[in-house]
Amino acid sequence: MTKETLLTRYLVEEQARFYRIAYGILQNREEALDAVQSAVCRALERQDSLRDTGAVKTWFYRILMNICMDTLRRQARTMPLPEDGDLAWEDPEPADDSLTHQVDALPPEMGLVVKLRFYEELSLREISQTTGQNINTVKSRLYAGLKKLRVAMEGAEL
Numbered sequence: 001m002t003k004e005t006l007l008t009r010y011l012v013e014e015q016a017r018f019y020r021i022a023y024g025i026l027q028n029r030e031e032a033l034d035a036v037q038s039a040v041c042r043a044l045e046r047q048d049s050l051r052d053t054g055a056v057k058t059w060f061y062r063i064l065m066n067i068c069m070d071t072l073r074r075q076a077r078t079m080p081l082p083e084d085g086d087l088a089w090e091d092p093e094p095a096d097d098s099l100t101h102q103v104d105a106l107p108p109e110m111g112l113v114v115k116l117r118f119y120e121e122l123s124l125r126e127i128s129q130t131t132g133q134n135i136n137t138v139k140s141r142l143y144a145g146l147k148k149l150r151v152a153m154e155g156a157e158l
Contacts, residue, residue, distance in 0.1 A: 007047050110142075
């Protein structure tokens, strides 16, 4: 099977997974769909840079992550200031006590690692390659995120 065929098949078969990842990061349906579309286009344009066909998963996730992070940076530049002038940033309180809302309430860098590890079932090494972070950074963010989740869920059960 050629590299082009393998890539095309992978992109078609895994599109729902790509959307879940993008939505988990961006928390907006339209932006997630745009990010997936842009990532697919970029992957097809740059398929020559894929050296190892066995690494197509992490190679594409890296492209998707970069596009999602670019989108978040653009949003941060255009985010309006709160009307009350309060510039303090705190972890948002989830709407209810479900685990999904608790994961979404984690700081973005922790939430991303938790989602990639448990929702997408990536290994720590794959997460490291996908995000471009040192594996020890991935581990510390994963364990810190899990600790925050445990504390939040214990508080919710009381």
